Amino acid sequence: MSNEAPVRYKVAEAARLAGVSASTLRLWESQGLVVPGRSETGHRQFSVEDVARLKRISWYRVERGLNPAAIREALEGEEPPDNSEVTAISDIGRRLRSLRHAASRTLDQVAGDMGITASTLSTLERTSQGVSFKTLHDLAEYYGTTVSRLSGEVSDGVPAIVRSGEWRTWPETTPGVTVQLLAEGRTMMDCHRFVLAAGATSEGAYRHEGEEFMHVLSGRLELVLDSDQFFDLGPGDSLYFESRRYHSWRNRHDGETILIWINTPPTF
Structure with missing residues (x-):
C-alpha cells in the first residue's frame, strides 16, 4: 500500500490545470459549483477530482452555454464518477x-x-x-x-464515432494544454483536438517520424519549423508539414486557441 499523500493543488494551480482564471474558479466556488478542501491553515486545496469537475463545469459553460443553476443540475444528473x-x-x-x-x-x-x-x-x-x-x-x-x-490512447473495442463533447482527454501533463481524442483505437492517424490556454507553449522544439496536419478552429497559433520558419495561423487556417522537421508552437491569442491536429502514422 502506498503511503504517498493525495495530490492537492492551490487555487492558481487548479485554475491553470482546468484552463480557467483563478478569479473564475473563485466565482464558481462562490456559486457552489465546486467545494475545495482546506489545509490546516485554512488555505483552499483542490483534489484531482476537483480539477476534473472544474473541467466539466468549463465544458458546460463554454460548449453548452449553461448558467450556474443549470450547470449544477447537469452535474448532479451525471453518473457518479468512476475515478x-x-x-x-x-x-x-x-x-x-x-x-x-x-x-x-x-x-x-x-x-x-x-x-x-x-x-x-x-x-x-x-x-x-x-x-x-x-x-x-x-x-x-x-x-x-x-x-x-x-497516455493510454491505443486500445481495442472502441466505438468508431465520437460524439461532440464526449472526447476522452489525455492526462494534462503540461499546464494549459488539453488534448482530446477525436478517434480511438489502433488507427493509422493520431486525431486530436488541442485546447491551448492563453500563453500555452511547447516550451521547445521536437520532431518525430511521419507527417502532420493542423487546422485552427479559433484563436491564434504560432508554429516554428526548423527554428527559422514562422507561421502565424488564425481561424480557418491549415498547415501540413513533415514531422521530422523540428517544430515548436505557442498560443498567441489572449484567450483559448482550439485546433484539430492530425499525425500519420501515429508516431507522436
Whole structure:
C-alpha cells in the first residue's frame, strides 16, 4: 500500500490545470459549483477530482452555454464518477516508472539524460504533471514509445464515432494544454483536438517520424519549423508539414486557441 499523500493543488494551480482564471474558479466556488478542501491553515486545496469537475463545469459553460443553476443540475444528473480520470492520471505515471525500471535506470540517470531535475521526474511519475510538451515527447522517444501510447490512447473495442463533447482527454501533463481524442483505437492517424490556454507553449522544439496536419478552429497559433520558419495561423487556417522537421508552437491569442491536429502514422 502506498503511503504517498493525495495530490492537492492551490487555487492558481487548479485554475491553470482546468484552463480557467483563478478569479473564475473563485466565482464558481462562490456559486457552489465546486467545494475545495482546506489545509490546516485554512488555505483552499483542490483534489484531482476537483480539477476534473472544474473541467466539466468549463465544458458546460463554454460548449453548452449553461448558467450556474443549470450547470449544477447537469452535474448532479451525471453518473457518479468512476475515478477514470484519476486512474488515467496515475496510469501514465506508472507507465513511465515501469519503463524506467525496465531500463534499469534511476531517477537521477533519466533526469540527467533529459536535462531536468530528479524531483521534476519524480513528480511526473507520481502525478503526470509538471513537464513541458517537448519533455513529454522526449521521454517517450527515450523509452522507445509515443506520447499517445503513454497516455493510454491505443486500445481495442472502441466505438468508431465520437460524439461532440464526449472526447476522452489525455492526462494534462503540461499546464494549459488539453488534448482530446477525436478517434480511438489502433488507427493509422493520431486525431486530436488541442485546447491551448492563453500563453500555452511547447516550451521547445521536437520532431518525430511521419507527417502532420493542423487546422485552427479559433484563436491564434504560432508554429516554428526548423527554428527559422514562422507561421502565424488564425481561424480557418491549415498547415501540413513533415514531422521530422523540428517544430515548436505557442498560443498567441489572449484567450483559448482550439485546433484539430492530425499525425500519420501515429508516431507522436
